[in-house]
Amino acid sequence: MSATHTFLNRLEERTAYRRESAATPEPSWVAARRQAGAARFEALGFPTKRDEAWKYTDVRRISEGDFALAQDADFSPTTAATLGLPLDAIRLSFVDGVFSAELSDMADLPAGLGVEPLSKAMSTNHEAVGGSLGRLAGVEFSPFTALNTALADEGAVIRIGSGVVVEKPILVQFFSRANAQPVMSHPRVLIEAGARSQATIIEHYVGEAEAANFTNVVGEALLERGAILSHYILQEASLQDAHIGSLHIDQGRDSRFTSFNINLGGALVRNDLISDLNAEGAEANYYGLFFAQGRQHVDNHTLVNHNAPHTFSNENYKGILGDRARGVFNGKVIVKRDSQKIEAHQSNANLLLSDRAEIDTKPELEIYADDVKCSHGATTGQLDEEAVFALRTRGIDEQTARGLLTLAFAGEVMDKVTLDTVAERVERAVAGKLPERFNLSDLVDVATANQA
Amino acid sequence: MLEVKDLHVTVEGNEILKGLSLTVNAGEVHAIMGPNGSGKSTLSAVIAGKEDYEVTSGSITFEGRDVLEMEIEERAQAGLLLGFQYPVEIPGVKNIYLLKAALNAQRKARGENEIPAPEFMKLVREKLAFMKMDASFLQRAVNEGFSGGEKKRNEILQMLLLEPKLAMLDEIDSGLDIDAMKIVADGVNSLRSEERAVLMVTHYQRLLDYITPDYVHVLVDGRIAKSGDKSLALELESRGYEWVLEESAA
Ligand SMILES: Nc1ncnc2c1ncn2[C@@H]1O[C@H](COP(=O)(O)OP(=O)(O)OP(=O)(O)O)[C@@H](O)[C@H]1O
Ligand SMILES: [Mg+2]
Numbered sequence: 001m002s003a004t005h006t007f008l009n010r011l012e013e014r015t016a017y018r019r020e021s022a023a024t025p026e027p028s029w030v031a032a033r034r035q036a037g038a039a040r041f042e043a044l045g046f047p048t049k050r051d052e053a054w055k056y057t058d059v060r061r062i063s064e065g066d067f068a069l070a071q072d073a074d075f076s077p078t079t080a081a082t083l084g085l086p087l088d089a090i091r092l093s094f095v096d097g098v099f100s101a102e103l104s105d106m107a108d109l110p111a112g113l114g115v116e117p118l119s120k121a122m123s124t125n126h127e128a129v130g131g132s133l134g135r136l137a138g139v140e141f142s143p144f145t146a147l148n149t150a151l152a153d154e155g156a157v158i159r160i161g162s163g164v165v166v167e168k169p170i171l172v173q174f175f176s177r178a179n180a181q182p183v184m185s186h187p188r189v190l191i192e193a194g195a196r197s198q199a200t201i202i203e204h205y206v207g208e209a210e211a212a213n214f215t216n217v218v219g220e221a222l223l224e225r226g227a228i229l230s231h232y233i234l235q236e237a238s239l240q241d242a243h244i245g246s247l248h249i250d251q252g253r254d255s256r257f258t259s260f261n262i263n264l265g266g267a268l269v270r271n272d273l274i275s276d277l278n279a280e281g282a283e284a285n286y287y288g289l290f291f292a293q294g295r296q297h298v299d300n301h302t303l304v305n306h307n308a309p310h311t312f313s314n315e316n317y318k319g320i321l322g323d324r325a326r327g328v329f330n331g332k333v334i335v336k337r338d339s340q341k342i343e344a345h346q347s348n349a350n351l352l353l354s355d356r357a358e359i360d361t362k363p364e365l366e367i368y369a370d371d372v373k374c375s376h377g378a379t380t381g382q383l384d385e386e387a388v389f390a391l392r393t394r395g396i397d398e399q400t401a402r403g404l405l406t407l408a409f410a411g412e413v414m415d416k417v418t419l420d421t422v423a424e425r426v427e428r429a430v431a432g433k434l435p436e437r438f439n440l441s442d443l444v445d446v447a448t449a450n451q452a
Numbered sequence: 453m454l455e456v457k458d459l460h461v462t463v464e465g466n467e468i469l470k471g472l473s474l475t476v477n478a479g480e481v482h483a484i485m486g487p488n489g490s491g492k493s494t495l496s497a498v499i500a501g502k503e504d505y506e507v508t509s510g511s512i513t514f515e516g517r518d519v520l521e522m523e524i525e526e527r528a529q530a531g532l533l534l535g536f537q538y539p540v541e542i543p544g545v546k547n548i549y550l551l552k553a554a555l556n557a558q559r560k561a562r563g564e565n566e567i568p569a570p571e572f573m574k575l576v577r578e579k580l581a582f583m584k585m586d587a588s589f590l591q592r593a594v595n596e597g598f599s600g601g602e603k604k605r606n607e608i609l610q611m612l613l614l615e616p617k618l619a620m621l622d623e624i625d626s627g628l629d630i631d632a633m634k635i636v637a638d639g640v641n642s643l644r645s646e647e648r649a650v651l652m653v654t655h656y657q658r659l660l661d662y663i664t665p666d667y668v669h670v671l672v673d674g675r676i677a678k679s680g681d682k683s684l685a686l687e688l689e690s691r692g693y694e695w696v697l698e699e700s701a702a
Binding site for chain 2: 386412
């Protein structure tokens with residue numbers, strides 16, 4: 001029997017309780033979608049190296065794993081607070097995929113903003129969810145999207161009304177516990193950003209060090225005219241966790257989507273970002289940083305579809321790989337035939353900290369219009385040993401010198417990160433504790449002013 | 453303070469230093485001159501700890517400590533500082549950060565606390581003003597896009613802040629305009645004291661007009677071929693190196 005069938009059979013047993021215990025039957029459209037998802041997953045099966053999109057990423061850790069479904073969201077608030085980002089934020093929390101009201105904070109939402117777990121949105125008005133859920137992701141995208149569609153029953157629903165500017169960041173936390181029996185979760189993230197609305201949303205994946213679970217998330221973001229959305233994925237899961245995620249973004253006229261995809265944790269991570277720039281003036285900025293050590297495997301696939309003229313995309317991914325870590329970057333830009341006057345820039349630079357680390361990078365441009373401005377490039381290199389020496393001759397110890405230079409390599413991307421707590425997490429992961437990197441700029445400004 | 457004894461150094465199989473000996477005492481300024489390729493930069497780099505060089509025999513001690521047994525950073529923390537002939541660019545690392553990290557590393561090695569930020573800024577402002585450098589240099593990445601002369605000034609700025617016991621300056625005068633030469637020389641002179649020493653490599657008498665050396669050494673083919681006082685530099689300026697070569701061969 002194939003891994004896919006073993007997985008499905010086991011799933012049959014594992015989900016039986018849910019069908020039996022459900023108080024009210026699910027709406028028929030949900031049942032229909034589950035069936036479609038399951039059928040699609042069965043037809044596709046788990047991807048193998050023969051699938052072009054999965055050429056470098058082996059998913060056996062998932063396909064051969066035995067994952068249960070979490071039954072509760074018990075998690076110590078102290079641990080949650082230590083793991084979570086110290087942010088003044090609107091918080092929505094999940095523990096192994098199960099919503100935790102205790103760890104969430106959705107009091108005092110500004111008028112025009114809705115933040116709620118999917119289960120609640122469904123029970124309040126499932127038809128209002130059904131219109132958008134799955135519209136962008138579908139079930140065709142990948143076997144994992146299909147699997148998610150078959151199993152999803154929880155997640156985050158964020159609706160930002162027209163003209164609403166959300167001041168506080170919206171933090172969606174996914175905690176992964178060290179369970180005796182590993183679990184899997186199939187959360188959804190649905191974001192509807194109304195016309196001219198503005199918000200910052202952070203998806204934070206983090207967990208206990210011994211956690212060895214599988215998260216299979218599907219996100220969808222709809223940006224209406226003039227909406228401005230900053231979206232973070234901060235991956236800090238344990239070094240045994242597997243994570244597959246895709247985020248499908250649909251952008252209207254003059255909307256701006258800025259993605260920060262920051263990967264520090266996880267044993268096996270695959271992220272897909274897909275933007276459709278559907279109307280003039282739409283802009284997508286993708287900033288990515290993946291830092292992997294040990295035997296971590298991180299695969300980032302991005303796709304930007306320039307479906308309309310006068311659309312802009314700008315992508316900069318930095319990879320830092322140590323030990324025997326492996327990274328994959330595949331960035332694709334497709335410019336449709338009539339999408340004139342577009343601009344698309346893409347770059348991926350990688351730093352290998354060890355001889356045994358590996359990166360497979362492939363920037364791809366498919367251009368069917370003729371009046372476009374496009375660029376792309378990929379580089380891979382090592383730390384500059386001359387610079388390491390120069391820093392050490394100033395009394396800076398070797399570890400700090402290497403940390404500083406590694407961090408400097410990520411600088412171009414990190415300079416764009418406006419959330420300091422996120423930047424600090426990156427700094428700590430990449431360079432360890434460095435003496436006072438923050439606030440220095442402020443001091444210099446003062447010094448400059450004083451001197452003038 | 454610094455004692456180099458019969459030092460033999462090999463780079464990729466070629467012997468560059470062939471039994472070099474040199475003693476520098478506290479309070480002294482030594483100038484090292486010599487033809488291109490004779491081993492001047494090699495000497496200062498070996499003292500600073502550059503790893504591509506293999507010391508096949510001989511010894512280096514600094515204040516009684518075996519320098520060759522010390523890590524690169526330990527040498528700096530002990531007060532041995534090298535000003536590079538070709539300072540490297542370090543993209544992404546701000547000058548201000550390098551200065552602060554370096555100063556704190558030194559303080560930590562001495563068992564002192566990190567310097568409070570306001571105190572640090574006051575100090576940096578002073579040194580910047582001394583070097584006639586704009587504060588904008590602090591925000592820029594180390595040496596990135598700096599002109600040749602700016603890089604050299606930046607090296608001295610670091611020296612002024614870190615106050616080494618022994619400053620080794622490798623062609624600190626190259627690429628400097630006349631005004632910058634004066635500023636750099638003032639910087640170096642301000643470091644001179646009874647407790648400190650300076651070892652500087654140069655090709656030109658002009659720097660020595662500003663920074664008067666106590667000793668001048670001529671390094672030829674991996675050895676000190678001749679030593680003298682400041683008048684030796686003047687003699688070299690007018691006569692070149694040929695006669696030293698002949699004299700030492702004889
Ligand atoms: N990494 C290396 N590999 C091979 N040869 C080297 C290396 N480093 C230095 N050398 C050689 O060692 C010799 C001494 O070089 P060094 O830089 O010390 O000379 P220098 O006296 O400082 O010369 P200059 O006045 O031109 O600066 C030169 O012949 C140089 O080519
Ligand atoms: Mg030299």
